[in-house]
Amino acid sequence: MSEPASSVRTVVVVGSSVGGVRTAQALRSEGFGGRVVLVGDEARLPYDKPPLSKQFLAGSWGTERVALLTEATADQAGIELRLGVAAERLDVAGRQVVLADGQRLDYDAVVIATGAAARPSPWAARSGVHVVRTMSDSESLQADLRRDDHVVVVGGGFIGAEVAATARSLGREVTVVDPLPVPIGRVVGAAVGSHFAELHRRHGVATRFGTGVESVEGEAGNLRVVLTDGTELTAGTVVVGIGATPNDGWLADSGLLVENGVVCDEFCRAVDAPAVHAVGDVARWFHPDRGEHIRVEHWTNAVDQAVCVAHNIAHPDDLRADRPVEYVWSDQYDWTIQIVGRPHRATEHHLVGDPAADRPRFAALYRGADGQLIAAVTVNWPKALVTCRRLVAAGSTFAAAVTQVEALAAAPARTAGAPA
Amino acid sequence: MPVLKADFEACQGYGNCITGAPDAYDIDDDGVVVLLKQEITDEERPRIEEAARSCPVSALTVEDS
Missing domain, CATH: 3.30.390.30 (FAD/NAD-linked reductase, C-terminal dimerisation domain)
Known part of the structure; x- marks a missing residue:
């Protein structure tokens, strides 16, 4: 039942978060009958990330509730899982994905869906400083949030605000620090953003906006956070939510154009290698309505792009450009x-x-x-x-x-x- | 014919389904999904299935009748 329009027999999808999983599933919805292999560096079954700063972190949702794909549903859809092994290199000329264990996967089309990584804390304490990106991150923060001590959240963006709200819901004292006077003002403007700052205060969360962090020292349960205005905060736990960077380092010697993400055309194909596609946080594609290349780190963008790429692989004579209007949600308090x-x-x-x-x-x-x-x-x-x-x-x-x-x-x- | 199903309790009104398949899904004043039809054709299934899968809380499914 292979699509006659496509000469593609094997699609390798690299990345097992929502962009990769939805691409694999959409390939089947689009009628692709060939082989679909899903590669992921984490050994866990694919899971969804938005709850990791909210319901999963709070402990109200377990792993089954955040599952994106089970072995049974993967099997049913004919998706081969290669989990627990990272893709190390992409051999574009040879059309192979080289895995960390030395195996090579042949492909006719490859989808890069390796996402983004949390920007690491620039402040090195012995322990007790967290980022929230993976399920392990969320689990280890959850364990520290059980201790009844002060939580300092560095970064007042979506992740920081959601973590602050969750920590507060668990009864912790929380302070959010951000160098910007109105952190979410970057997105929604200062006037509307001020209502978001007020939301923290209304829920008993202290804010130190307009102040940066100088240093974080100590260990879990006994941390000292020094702010740029000289103030010292003591904390049991520190959470750093200061953005993410695309996971494109493994493509450095691939010959692909990689500049803050994989540079793609409007069909989400790598500009110099049409058998290579990218979706989600790692893709910097040409948005036709914008007239420029953009990279968007939103869940809905990854899901929409997954459908677009699956369609373009299954129906290469009916290429669809990806031209979404951005959409993002956040649940805070x-x-x-x-x-x-x-x-x-x-x-x-x-x-x-x-x-x-x-x-x-x-x-x-x-x-x-x-x-x-x-x-x-x-x-x-x-x-x-x-x-x-x-x-x-x-x-x-x-x-x-x-x-x-x-x-x-x-x-x-x-x-x-x-x-x- | 394939059948649309929704978990109205799970729905949080994120609205992705409506962008993907405005002929199949809508939202009421309380922010809960509305199914505009019960059965769909095999031809429209891929598009509507993809819209269902864009639900952040997996409230929507397309099932074989």
């Missing part, structure tokens, strides 16, 4: 935050609803320079998010979008303000 588009490019924004309300439901709509709706941030209001996601994709005017979302707000919601 009692807020479900959803962001569509690129708010930081806006010239002005309009608020619908009151962010200062107790467990609010609100939306911020963002206007681009040419009068279009270019982005929206919603809190506890999925209906408004879905509406804005459609409007941004359709190129709606800002004015029309504001009218539509205000009409939504006026409609009686049956359980407005109730937990989602």
